[in-house]
Amino acid sequence: MQVDIFGEHVVVQGYIEANSAPIQKMKRVVDNVCGLKRKVRDITDILSVVKKNEILLSRKSFRKASGYLGYEQLEFDLGENLTSSSNAYLAPSLSNLEIPLQISSLFSGAGIMDLSFLEAGFDVVFALELDKDAVETYRHNIGSHVIQGDITKIDKSRIVKAPIMIGGSPCQGLSNSNRYTNYLDNPNNLLLKHFIDSIKNNKNCKVFVLENVPRILTAGEGKFKDEIFNVLSDFEITAGIMSSADMGSAQARERAIFIGSKIGKIELPAPLLKPEEYKTVREAFKGLHDTIPNQRHVSKPKKVTLERMSAVPPGGNVFSIPDNIRPKGQHSDMYKRLEWDKPSVTIVNPRKSCILHPEEDRILSVRECARLFDVSDNFEFKGKLSSMQQQIANAVPVRLMRSVAEAIKTSIQRFNDALTNFNGLQLV
Incomplete structure (x- = not known):
């Protein structure tokens, strides 16, 4: 030995x-x-x-x-x-x-991030979400272990202390005009602070995953990221930006991913595809029809909106619209029309940004958005139409997070196997 x-x-x-x-x-x-x-x-x-x-x-x-x-x-x-x-x-x-593959999920939304871990073989034993419609979607598709509640007010003893904690907490205090230190004390980042406090208060936590906007890694010249590392210094943390298109999604969505571990550093998974191999919108939409759940859930355009849509070619955006009818909001993703043979742009709320179907003069349906997030057709969104559109916009593509889940699972299994082998080791 x-x-x-x-x-x-x-x-x-x-x-x-x-x-x-x-x-x-x-x-x-x-x-x-x-x-x-x-x-x-x-x-x-x-x-x-x-x-x-x-x-x-x-x-x-x-x-x-x-x-x-x-x-x-x-x-x-x-x-x-x-x-x-x-x-x-x-x-x-x-x-x-030995570490069981059990998860407590915070800021769970409609459950798309949890779905990624479920597909990788984990068991989600607790979930917390504030939005009522998102909770209804979660319960309908995943399970009744989800609680509707506000993390800033809920009795923390109700949060199951599972060995793995995941979440995508919102944070708005990312501007360089904000203080360059104490980002976690910024009131706009209160929810992120509660997520971190929940990890620290869970002595059983061996691995955590935090998903957020890429800007979190560079805010304050990287000092926001450093604060997170320092506050959670008990963990070895890997952080970086991942693209869902790299992992096989038909959507080019970039997210910042933090993986913290007490069982050895867990690296972010490497890209699975080269750009020329990316999945396309055409592939994602194959076989869609109106009887599939949520395919008919789509906002109908007003007359002026329809006129604007008709002026936008594939790959075009708000700047393709004539000046006399162009809306005031002029972000490059507004009125973005997808292209059949490319991955989609980042899907935000399709109604608010008016993300257009590749050839029809309408925005994307809830189901079309779900296809771009790798969500299977038997997963049905619930609630008001505007809420369903926001639920999917808040999600992380399944393939991206499943690759993270599989990397974590491999590390946990290696750790557990080492314990098992050590127990059975014959020393002479």
């Missing part, structure tokens, strides 16, 4: 002999190296061995697993044979450290 200490992490490795050399001969080599040279060496430098098991623990987890006050007190006497009973006292503690 070899124990390596790297900063805040302890790696325990179990080895078996690689050939038929007697154990006593191997032990004598170890005695000679450690007794005479008095130098720390890697076991593979002095013995012909093959690694059989490995476990990665934080200092805190290692102390909990071993039952010692500190790992510094552990002593290994290489002059005595170690038997399988030597690690028997670890088994109960190590089994308690």
Whole structure:
């Protein structure tokens, strides 16, 4: 057995002999190296061995697993044979450290982010959302574990302390004109602060995911991001921008993703597709018809709006509209008409921004938007039309978040497998 200490992490490795050399001969080599040279060496430098098991623990987890006050007190006497009973006292503690794939979700919306994790094999045991219609959609499609409530007012003891916490909390205080420090104290970022406080108050939390607008990474020349890292310094945090088109969605939507972990750093997943391989609007809309839920949920344009729409070619936008009927709002995504053979632009509220069908003079239906978010047709949105349009606009494409979920699942399974292997390790 070899124990390596790297900063805040302890790696325990179990080895078996690689050939038929007697154990006593191997032990004598170890005695000679450690007794005479008095130098720390890697076991593979002095013995012909093959690694059989490995476990990665934080200092805190290692102390909990071993039952010692500190790992510094552990002593290994290489002059005595170690038997399988030597690690028997670890088994109960190590089994308690295994992490179930259970999630508490905050700012859950209609449940699209949760859906991504469900598809990856996780179990969402708690969800919290303020909007009544979004909660109705969540309950109809996912489950009754969702609570309608305000995170700033709810009794925090009602939030299930699951080992994984996810959320996409809104925050508006991102302008460089704001204070360059204490972004988390900005009243406009109160909801984000409550999300972070919920993570800190959950001693069981091993992994968290925060999804937000890309601007959060650069606000205040990166100082907002630094504040988040500092406040959650118990976690190893990876943060970056991901594009849903890279992960197979027919929508070019960029989001900032934070993954915090207490079981070793979890990297953001790498792109799956090259730009020339991106999924197109045509592919996403294939097979749509009016009997599919939410396909007929679409706002009807007024006469002047219809006239504006008719002036916009594929790929065009508000600036394609003649000056005499052009609306005052002139953001480049307004009156944006999608193109059949490209991914869509970022889908915001299709009614407010007037995002146009590739060839029909109308905005996108709720179902068409859902297709661009990778939401299956059996997922039915509920509530008022305006609410359904906002619910989907607030979502994160399923394929993007599912790739994040799968990266987290792989890390958790590796951690749990290491615990299992360590429990079964035969030491001689």
